Amino acid sequence: MTTPAPETRIVQDWRVACDGGEGALGHPRVWLQIPKEQGWIECPYCDAKLIHQTAKERV
Structure with missing residues (x-):
């Protein structure tokens, strides 16, 4: 049995x-702050x- 990949969302x-x-x-x-230098967060x-x-x- 395989585990499905986590969701990926493009946000504004x-x-x-x-x-x-x-x-x-x-x-x-939860509120998450995306680091501008990285451009994404999990x-x-x-x-x-x-x-x-x-x-x-x-x-």
């Missing part, structure tokens, strides 16, 4: 919220990769 804001996106099966909402709960739109070509 440098500060984003993640709640797992699955309603009651998600996780507590959610510590669900491992979703949130990529700022200006960095999508670099990642």
